[in-house]
Amino acid sequence: MLLGKGRGKLLDVKEIDVTYGRAKVLHDVSLQLNQGEVVFIVGRNGAGKTTLLKTISGLMKPSKGSIVYNGEDTRGLSSAKLAQKGVRYVAQDKKVFSHLTVRDNIELAAYAAGEEMSTAIQRTTSIYPKLNDLMDNKAGGLSGGEREILLIGRALVGNPRLFLIDEPTEGLAAIVIEDIFRILSQMKGHNVSAFIVEQNLSIVNRLADRVYIMKEGKIIREISEKPEMADTKDLESYL
Amino acid sequence: MIHTIVYGFTIGAILYFIAIGLSLTFGMMRVINFAHTLTYTLGVYMLVSLGALFKGYFVIAAMIAVVVVIPISYLIERCIIRRLYGESLDHTFIATFAIALIGVDTIKWIWGVLPYPLSDPIGEYLTIGGLTLPIYRIVIVMIAILLFIGLEFFFRKSIVGKIVVAALEDRDGVGCLGIDVDHYFSIVFMMGSALAALGGVLYAPISSVHPYMGLSILLLCFAVVIVGGMGNLRGTFVSALALGMIMAVTARYWSQGAETMVFIVMAIVLIFRPIDI
Ligand SMILES: Nc1ncnc2c1ncn2[C@@H]1O[C@H](COP(=O)(O)OP(=O)(O)OP(=O)(O)O)[C@@H](O)[C@H]1O
Ligand SMILES: [Mg+2]
Numbered sequence: 001m002l003l004g005k006g007r008g009k010l011l012d013v014k015e016i017d018v019t020y021g022r023a024k025v026l027h028d029v030s031l032q033l034n035q036g037e038v039v040f041i042v043g044r045n046g047a048g049k050t051t052l053l054k055t056i057s058g059l060m061k062p063s064k065g066s067i068v069y070n071g072e073d074t075r076g077l078s079s080a081k082l083a084q085k086g087v088r089y090v091a092q093d094k095k096v097f098s099h100l101t102v103r104d105n106i107e108l109a110a111y112a113a114g115e116e117m118s119t120a121i122q123r124t125t126s127i128y129p130k131l132n133d134l135m136d137n138k139a140g141g142l143s144g145g146e147r148e149i150l151l152i153g154r155a156l157v158g159n160p161r162l163f164l165i166d167e168p169t170e171g172l173a174a175i176v177i178e179d180i181f182r183i184l185s186q187m188k189g190h191n192v193s194a195f196i197v198e199q200n201l202s203i204v205n206r207l208a209d210r211v212y213i214m215k216e217g218k219i220i221r222e223i224s225e226k227p228e229m230a231d232t233k234d235l236e237s238y239l
Numbered sequence: 240m241i242h243t244i245v246y247g248f249t250i251g252a253i254l255y256f257i258a259i260g261l262s263l264t265f266g267m268m269r270v271i272n273f274a275h276t277l278t279y280t281l282g283v284y285m286l287v288s289l290g291a292l293f294k295g296y297f298v299i300a301a302m303i304a305v306v307v308v309i310p311i312s313y314l315i316e317r318c319i320i321r322r323l324y325g326e327s328l329d330h331t332f333i334a335t336f337a338i339a340l341i342g343v344d345t346i347k348w349i350w351g352v353l354p355y356p357l358s359d360p361i362g363e364y365l366t367i368g369g370l371t372l373p374i375y376r377i378v379i380v381m382i383a384i385l386l387f388i389g390l391e392f393f394f395r396k397s398i399v400g401k402i403v404v405a406a407l408e409d410r411d412g413v414g415c416l417g418i419d420v421d422h423y424f425s426i427v428f429m430m431g432s433a434l435a436a437l438g439g440v441l442y443a444p445i446s447s448v449h450p451y452m453g454l455s456i457l458l459l460c461f462a463v464v465i466v467g468g469m470g471n472l473r474g475t476f477v478s479a480l481a482l483g484m485i486m487a488v489t490a491r492y493w494s495q496g497a498e499t500m501v502f503i504v505m506a507i508v509l510i511f512r513p514i515d516i
Contacts, residue, residue, distance in 0.1 A: 059411055083417030095412060097405040104401050111398055112417035158417070 010035050010162055010193050011056065016065030018048075018055050025051050027217045028065070033162070036191040038184075040204045043214030044239060049197040050092055052214070053164045056195070057089035058082040070161065083112065086161035092170065092197070094147040098140025102131065105139050106154055113158025124153035127183045145176035152183060163187070163194035169203060181206065199239060201232040213238050241370050243487045249376040249445070251483025252383030256438030257456060258463040258475050259390070260431020266407040266470015267424055270323050273335040274315055275435055275460075276453030277342030282308050282436025283443045283452065284346055287355050297360035301440045305433050312432030316425050324421070339454065346450045355448040379441050386434070387476050394472060403427055407470040459486075459498065462505040 011033040018026035025048045033039055041049050054060045056067060058079035067074045074082060079089070097105050103121070110120035125131045128149045134142065139150060148168050155163060168184070169177045181203055184196070188207055198204050204211060208229050213221040215238065223229055257279055264272040285304035293300045319338060323331045361375040394400035402423050406413045414420050439453070446452070459482070467478030482501050490497040 057415060059415070078414065078419075079411065080414045080417050080419045083415050089415045091412065091415075095409050097408055097412065099404050099408060100401055105405075107398070108401060108405055108413065108418065109416050111402075154416070 008035050009033070010037075010070060011195075012066075012068040013056065014066045014068070016055065016062035016067065018051055018060055018062050020051075024063075025217050026055070026062070029217070029219055030065075031212055031219060031222075033193055033195060035193055037209045038188050038192070038194045038196065038207055039210045039212065040208045041195060041197045041212050041214060042199070042201075042204060042235060042238060047214040048217040049214055050166055051217075053089060053166050053195065053197060057087055057164055059089070083160075086158075088155035088160045088163050090148075090151045090155050090163070090165040090168065092166035094144055094151065094171075096139040096142065096147050096150055098138065100139055101136050102139050102142070102150060103135045105150060106157065109154045109157035115158050120157040123156045123159075124150070127153055127156070127186055128179070143176075145172050145179060148172070148180060149183065152180075152187075156187075161193060163192055163196075165194060165196045167197050167199065169198065169200045177203070201235050201239075204235065205230050205232060211235070242372070243491050244484070245372055245376055245380070246490075247484035247487030248380045248383075248480060249483070250486050251480035252380050253438045253442045254456075254460055254463050254483055255383050255476055255479035256386070256441070257435045258460040258467070258479055259472065260428070260435050261457075261460055262464045262467065262470055262472065262475045263403070263407075263427050263431050264320075265464065267403065267410065267420075267427065268320075268324050269328065270320055270326075270331040271328055271335065272320065273332065273457065274320070274338035274342070275335075275432070276339045276457045277315070278308050278312050278432040279435040279439040279456070280342065280346060280450065280453035281311060281439075283439040283448055284350050285436075286440045286443055287350065287357070287448060290357065297444075301437075304440050305436045308436035309429050309433050312429050313425070315432075316428045320428065321421065321425070339457075343450050343454070350450070352450060357444040357448060359444050375445065382441065390472060399423060399426060455498075459501055462501050465505050466508045 009032055013029060013031050015028050015030050016026060017024055017028065029048075029052060041052065043049055051060065055062055058074060058077055058081070061075070069082065069087065070085065072085075077085070097108070100108075106120050106124050107117060110117050113120070121135075131146075131149065131153060134146065139147070142150060152165065152168065168180050172180065177200060184203070184207055187194070196207075209224075211223040211229055212219050213223070213235075228234070257275065260278075261272060261275055264270050264275070282304050285307050286300055289300035289303050290297065315338065319334060323334055359373060359375045361373070361378065363374045364371045365374050365377065394404050402413060402418060402420075406420050406423065410420055463475060463479045463482055466482060467474035467476070482504065485500055485504060486497040489500040
């Protein structure tokens with residue numbers, strides 16, 4: 001599914017500030033992602049996690065600092081340009097194109113990536129074969145879990161290099177969370193590079209290569225040791 | 240009464256042609272586009288000039304008039320509307336209103352202020368069971384229905400249509416797939432402008448042609464868009480026909496009240512379903 005075996009630096013975010021109007025919500029945030037790494041971002045509601053992913057995806061622009069993706073400064077790049085260069089942002093709200101069918105949702109991704117529809121469908125359903133039975137349903141009629149899976153599946157189209165996934169398990173039932181876990185770990189098995197925002201610590205400690213903890217618009221801690229990541233009690237204190 | 244109904248459908252059809260573009264501009268790009276009056280009126284004045292040139296060939300003159308509007312709308316989108324994406328609604332309103340006013344003055348300068356009389360290009364009547372109906376009005380309604388079917392097909396089956404439907408709902412989501420939404424929007428904008436010009440061209444022979452004709456009908460079209468739901472294409476069709484009918488029926492009993500009634504209906508709809516911007 002995905003390549004990127006090397007351990008070169010894929011993303012380098014340096015000291016960015018991000019504001020909504022006058023309100024500054026990210027302060028001097030720096031982080032890195034290496035090829036093939038799955039890194040989680042953890043923090044309370046309102047900590048700025050979504051804002052951070054939106055900024056990396058190009059939907060928002062930092063007022064200070066720089067973001068270098070794959071060796072290129074992203075300052076002048078729109079979200080569409082970044083997507084063409086292999087960045088996929090899966091937003092928090094599980095917002096599929098609800099008036100279109102599941103197939104049409106995938107078709108738009110295939111069209112954007114210049115990929116054959118059969119390949120695109122195969123990529124999307126590879127993570128969750130049940131999607132095959134839902135192809136002609138309106139995406140708006142899918143359950144929350146199915147929507148999230150469609151969004152992640154759709155993001156796989158075009159063989160991207162960097163995934164930004166915002167709270168994939170939010171609001172889902174326990175069994176469905178396990179489906180999402182399986183999908184993410186399957187992706188990890190294929191060496192994807194991803195930033196994932198997640199509050200579910202069992203997912204975090206089973207999948208994370210590293211964890212960043214955010215609080216009030218700042219990165220307050222980086223964890224790269226397994227035992228520390230497994231210490232959910234400690235992590236929980238940040239939620 | 241049958242006359243009133245046919246009249247209502249005709250007005251509704253014309254409102255539909257014009258309202259599609261407005262609804263799409265608002266739904267996709269959050270721009271209130273008053274410049275739409277300009278494309279509508281320009282289409283009509285092109286018809287006036289071309290009609291003199293192609294005497295007796297209304298269809299040819301009308302088609303050229305609509306086509307001429309397309310590059311003009313392209314320039315409006317490229318030079319002005321495109322700078323308004325993401326601006327607050329009142330800015331979009333002020334800027335596009337300025338375009339409309341400049342357009343009106345330009346039209347006065349080129350064609351003068353006096354109304355142009357145009358006549359029904361078919362001029363024949365259809366008599367069924369003692370009723371005489373102007374064929375031209377029936378043709379207008381037929382074109383509107385064909386257009387509706389064509390657009391349904393376009394938005395459901397073509398890739399551009401699907402991109403527009405998706406962008407109406409979630410513009411950022413489409414962008415994040417790697418699709419340049421602005422590019423598709425400019426296609427849609429030209430399409431909407433051409434349809435407004437078509438509406439003008441079809442309506443001109445049965446109404447009066449003057450430089451301000453676009454402004455009054457545009458207000459009605461905003462009512463259509465609000466009642467139908469912004470960016471909701473089927474809603475726009477239904478609301479255009481319904482409001483056209485309301486105008487025709489009101490006019491039958493109280494001719495000055497026809498337009499007022501449209502805005503009363505709009506106000507009632509807004510009370511029960513406020514716009515969420
Ligand atoms: N559109 C906006 N305009 C103004 N302020 C905003 C906007 N969106 C978010 N904020 C503010 O920015 C801060 C960070 O929000 P953000 O959505 O990035 O947090 P988050 O960590 O993703 O939270 P959650 O866990 O609830 O998703 C919050 O204080 C929020 O109120
Ligand atoms: Mg968030």
